[in-house]
Amino acid sequence: MAKQRVTVCLPPCAPDDLRPALGAAMAPFEYDAQIGRSDEEWQGEWDYWYVSSGGLEFTVRRGHEDDPLIVRDGQEPEDPPRPSWLCDGGPKGLLDLETGRVRAAEEAARQWRAWRAFAALHPPSLPYTHFRQRAHDEPGAYTLARATEDFESQPAILALRDDPALGERFGWDPEGWFGADRGFFVERAVQDVLPTAALLTLDGRWLEGGSHGHNVRFNAYVDGLPDETILVRVLYHS
Structure with a gap:
């Protein structure tokens, strides 16, 4: 309940x-x-x-x-x-159904730009779903534990783990959350208001x-x- x-x-x-x-x-x-x-x-x-x-x-x-x-x-x-x-x-x-949507779009755009600026300081990272899919495709040979380990060993993810403030700002799987498409990220935030x-x-x-x-x-x-x-x-x- x-x-x-x-x-x-x-x-x-x-x-x-x-x-x-x-x-x-x-x-x-x-x-x-x-x-x-x-x-x-x-x-x-x-x-x-x-x-x-x-x-x-x-x-x-x-x-x-x-x-x-x-x-x-x-x-x-x-x-x-x-x-x-x-x-x-x-x-x-x-x-007023629009003001909240406008603010959400502006904030989402700022967040997306901030993540991209941070990510540019490190080698490209992959979302967790990439490693999880590999574990699914290679049962036994590539475990979920190994998938998690490989995901977390990426330089950008390590940097987030070393700085709790950044980790809180960008989340544990930023590539999976922000994605490559700014337009979709912003639109998702607007639709969520x-x-x-x-x-x-x-x-x-x-x-x-x-x-x-x-x-x-x-x-x-x-x-x-x-x-x-x-x-x-x-x-x-x-």
């Missing part, structure tokens, strides 16, 4: 109607709620839920911070005050993710919604 977040998409509604609308959208996915289903093994997605962003807040468009349609139900009494430009949801047209672990669509589909493909589909779906569509971050216990 774990807690995760779903972004729920709702038709336009008044603030007082938001909770019933969320309840109606989430109800078919309650554990053991065999609503209209013939599969007796189906167990649903949640046993309780509540509005909560948990670090995945939406940004409110400037000038709309006090709009009554903005959703701010996800704060506990003991939580520190939240800036007025952050919220748990609201009509898509009142949310908005999605949650799951998306509940307007037509009642529960789409779970955890992959770049899910993030791409998530963004494409949300970007295509009318501005009146309400988006809400919900924490659910699964």
Whole structure:
């Protein structure tokens, strides 16, 4: 059992109607709620839920911070005050979905350039997947232990291990993470800004993710919604 977040998409509604609308959208996915289903093994997605962003807040468009349609139900009494430009949801047209993406693109580009500058100081390195694949292709002759040893013996990787700050900055397998393609690295960072672990669509589909493909589909779906569509971050216990 774990807690995760779903972004729920709702038709336009008044603030007082938001909770019933969320309840109606989430109800078919309650554990053991065999609503209209013939599969007796189906167990649903949640046993309780509540509005909560948990670090995945939406940004409110400037000038709309006090709009009554903005959703701010996800704060506990003991939580520190939240800036007025952050919220748990609201009509898509009142949310700034682009600023976070722009910042993510700029930061990813900086990270990619920094790694390439560091990597240029050392002989070319290979990602861990190169050595793991060899172990798969040569069972017995080339072990996973040897693959790890060969990967970690590369000069650039040794340099990262000798400097914890660099290791934290670039990760344990930088070639596997940053890759050779700057465009893909930046785009992956941009696509990662908005999605949650799951998306509940307007037509009642529960789409779970955890992959770049899910993030791409998530963004494409949300970007295509009318501005009146309400988006809400919900924490659910699964």
